[in-house]
Amino acid sequence: xxxxxxxxxxxxxxxxxxxxxxxxxxxxxxxxxxxxxxxxxxxxxxxxxxxxxxxxxxxxxxxxxxxxxxxxxxxxxxxxxxxxxxxxxxxxxxxxxxxxxxxxxxxxxxxxxxxxxxxxxxxxxxxxxxxxxxxxxxxxxxxxx
Numbered sequence: 001x002x003x004x005x006x007x008x009x010x011x012x013x014x015x016x017x018x019x020x021x022x023x024x025x026x027x028x029x030x031x032x033x034x035x036x037x038x039x040x041x042x043x044x045x046x047x048x049x050x051x052x053x054x055x056x057x058x059x060x061x062x063x064x065x066x067x068x069x070x071x072x073x074x075x076x077x078x079x080x081x082x083x084x085x086x087x088x089x090x091x092x093x094x095x096x097x098x099x100x101x102x103x104x105x106x107x108x109x110x111x112x113x114x115x116x117x118x119x120x121x122x123x124x125x126x127x128x129x130x131x132x133x134x135x136x137x138x139x140x141x142x143x144x145x
Contacts, residue, residue: 008062008138012038013045013078014096015070022123023065026130034138037061042073046081049088061091063137066113068097068104076107083112092141094133 014020020038027036037058039045045066048055064082068075075095082088092114097104100118108116117133120126 007033007035009035009037009059010063010065010134011045011048011061012036012065013040013042013070013075014038014065014067015040016067019067019119022126023130026127027134029127029131034063034134035059041071042075042078044072045070045078046073049082049091063133064091064093065096065133066093068095068099068108076104076111079108079111079113092137094137096133 012020012023014023024036024038027034037048039048044055045064047053048058049061049064051058066075066078070078075097079093079095082091082093089112093112094115094117095104095108095113096117096119098119105116115133117129120129
C-alpha cells in the first residue's frame with residue numbers, strides 16, 4: 001500500500017463550474033490532503049501536463065480526473081495524447097463524466113483510461129465517489145513517483 005500520509009497533486013480537467021465546486025467541496029469535506037489543480041479545457045490540460053506557458057511551474061500530477069466533454073480539445077483527444085506520450089502515459093487517468101454511453105466507456109478503455117466513472121447527480125453520492133477515487137488511487141494502489 002502507498003503511504004497514507006503521502007500527498008499527491010491531482011489534476012481535474014473540467015469545464016463545468018458546478019462540478020469543479022463539488023469536487024473542491026469533496027476534497028474539503030473528506031479532508032483530503034492532496035493538492036487539487038483545475039484546468040477548464042483540453043488545451044489547458046496538455047499545457048499543464050507539459051508545463052508550457054503559464055503552467056511552466058506546474059507539478060506533475062499523480063492522478064488526472066478527466067471529463068470527456070470539454071471545449072477546445074475534448075477529453076477523448078486529451079486521453080489519447082496523454083497515453084501516447086511516453087513521459088505522461090504512466091499518470092493514472094480516471095475518466096469522470098456524465099456520459100454513460102457504452103461507446104464512450106469502450107473508447108476510453110481502448111485509449112487506456114485507468115478507470116471510467118459516471119458522475120452521480122446526487123451531491124452526497126458525488127462527494128462519496130470522489131472520496132473513493134482518492135482512497136483507491138492514493139491509499140490502496142502504488143503510484144509511480
